[in-house]
Amino acid sequence: AAGVIQSPRHLIKEKRETATLKCYPIPRHDTVYWYQQGPGQDPQFLISFYEKMQSDKGSIPDRFSAQQFSDYHSELNMSSLELGDSALYFCASSAPKGQSKTQYFGPGTRLLVL
Amino acid sequence: AQTVTQSQPEMSVQEAETVTLSCTYDTSENNYYLFWYKQPPSRQMILVIRQEAYKQQNATENRFSVNFQKAAKSFSLKISDSQLGDTAMYFCAFLETSGSRLTFGEGTQLTVNP
Numbered sequence: 014a015a016g017v018i019q020s021p022r023h024l025i026k027e028k029r030e031t032a033t034l035k036c037y038p039i040p041r042h043d044t045v046y047w048y049q050q051g052p053g054q055d056p057q058f059l060i061s062f063y064e065k066m067q068s069d070k071g072s073i074p075d076r077f078s079a080q081q082f083s084d085y086h087s088e089l090n091m092s093s094l095e096l097g098d099s100a101l102y103f104c105a106s107s108a109p110k111g112q113s114k115t116q117y118f119g120p121g122t123r124l125l126v127l
Numbered sequence: 128a129q130t131v132t133q134s135q136p137e138m139s140v141q142e143a144e145t146v147t148l149s150c151t152y153d154t155s156e157n158n159y160y161l162f163w164y165k166q167p168p169s170r171q172m173i174l175v176i177r178q179e180a181y182k183q184q185n186a187t188e189n190r191f192s193v194n195f196q197k198a199a200k201s202f203s204l205k206i207s208d209s210q211l212g213d214t215a216m217y218f219c220a221f222l223e224t225s226g227s228r229l230t231f232g233e234g235t236q237l238t239v240n241p
Contacts, residue, residue: 046227055218055231056172069227101170105229114160114222116229118172 015040017119019104025125026094034089034122038106044068045087046116047079048103056103062087063110094126129154129221133232140209141240147194148204148235150219156180158224161195161202166234167215175217178202180224209239 018037026032038045044063048056058071062081073079076094081087091098101123105116130153140146152161163175178186178195185193190210194203206213219232 044227046229048229050170055234056229058228058230061227063227071228103172105172114224115162115174115177116222117174118164120169120171123170 017104017106017117019102019119019122021122022120023123023125025127027127028094028096030094030126032091032094032124034091034102034104034124036087036089036104036106036119038085038087038104039108039117041108042106042117043085043109044107045081045085046105046107047073047087047089048105048118050101050103050121052100059089091124096126099124099126129156129223129230131219131221131230131232133217133219133235135235136233137236137238139238139240140206142209142211144209145205145207146209146237148206148217148219148237150202150204150232152200152202152219152221152232154200154221154223156223160222160224161193162220162222162229163191163193163202163204164218164220164231165213165215166218167212172218176204206237211239211241213237214239 046061047059050056059073061069065081079089101121105118161178190207216234220229
């Protein structure tokens with residue numbers, strides 16, 4: 014079965030640079046979620062989109078923005094990167110409302126800020 | 128806000144034996160979902176099992192089963208016939224029925240010994 018696709022899988026950036034993470038949900042899934050997992054921590058919710066509209070917002074820094082496109086893929090844009098942004102970034106997707114609310118995770122993007 | 132607590136940072140079990148991981152949560156909601164995810168060394172987040180709060184019957188998935196005690200707000204995971212491949216970090220997670228963000232516990236690192 015098709016899974017959530019994230020790209021790139023690894024990313025190395027310098028401080029103050031920008032980064033764009035991409036997420037392609039499971040086919041026919043219309044909701045996308047972004048999570049950040051720091052070293053030794055549990056994943057923290059950043060933001061979610063349903064039908065291309067922001068549906069919920071968590072502890073996402075103002076330096077970050079995200080959107081969902083007409084083909085349901087999503088991008089997380091990160092600017093003015095800081096050392097503390099080094100983390101594993103997960104995207105997850107879930108099926109249309111009325112169906113399962115289970116979130117299926119992609120493999121993650123490992124971001125290292127130097 | 129919901130909180131999820133996993134009181135066992137680390138556990139170990141011998142191959143082929145049974146182990147139970149604990150999880151408690153706090154919520155004022157009546158309808159919600161609970162999940163167990165595993166995160167092996169590859170750091171992929173893999174769904175293990177899910178439980179809808181309105182269902183009294185405990186969920187089972189092959190060697191994995193849960194003991195869901197709604198009144199006690201407890202959701203433990205039992206792994207039978209443990210295998211070396213079960214070695215991973217296990218996260219308990221909570222999701223409101225009307226919400227979109229998963230709230231994770233701190234995780235339990237399970238090691239299966241040969």
